[in-house]
Amino acid sequence: MAAADNALTSEQVLVVGRVMAVHGVQGWVKVYSHTDPMENIFEYQPWYMRRGEHWLPVTLTGKRRQGKGLVAGVQGCNDRDQAQQELVGRDIAVPRDLLPRSGGGDYYWRDLIGLRVKLADGRDLGQVHSLMETGANDVLVVRGDGDSLDREERLLPWLPEQVILDVNLEHGEMRVDWDPEF
Structure with a gap:
């Protein structure tokens, strides 16, 4: 994960998904998306993951639909054990200001x-x-x-x-x- 100078607070981000499990042996992970359609989670970059009290940016090295779900690779995570230890179970958030404004009777x-x-x-x-x-x-x-x-x-x-x-x-x-x- 990146340095703390790029960190955001919980008030500045919105959780849009979660890392559910590892995928393969090269550090890729299965992603659960709260967006609709689910692939929209890939449109919001960078992703942020919590480290202590701060949300730190992560860079994706790859992303794709896999069967009925989604998988992604995260920069700096290159093997299954590392992904299991550092990423699985973490929420995925994006800066709130990246989301379009709701309006016209639509609400988040x-x-x-x-x-x-x-x-x-x-x-x-x-x-x-x-x-x-x-x-x-x-x-x-x-x-x-x-x-x-x-x-x-x-x-x-x-x-x-x-x-x-x-x-x-x-x-x-x-x-x-x-x-x-x-």
Whole structure:
């Protein structure tokens, strides 16, 4: 990995994948991508991997689709044992400013996590804890807390104009049309 003078903080990066396993004997690794399509992870360069408190840049020596997955070679990692020890299990991040701005009703999941979820009448259902990808549509995991009408966890489908009425990132909340008893 590169020198610490090129390091970024956790606030400056976004995790877009993870090194899952070694591939072959020359230090290549299997990569899991959070991007859609998965090959888009290769478009964001350089990659950053955490070393202690800092994220340090890594340079790819090669990259490709391999079967149903992705594999990559990282500069300075030339054998299987070294890749296993230094890379496997590490998150892959990119600088946040490399990502295009969302807009026009499109949001990054990271922008939705933490938003307060309120019914049209103002009652609070809780906060967006996470999102799940399903075949039909994405699903918000909303957890009730001390500020909500109860402490229930609810799964709300991401259906703009049907369930999701409004998203206001500036105010940190979204309005939904949902039966709280469901």
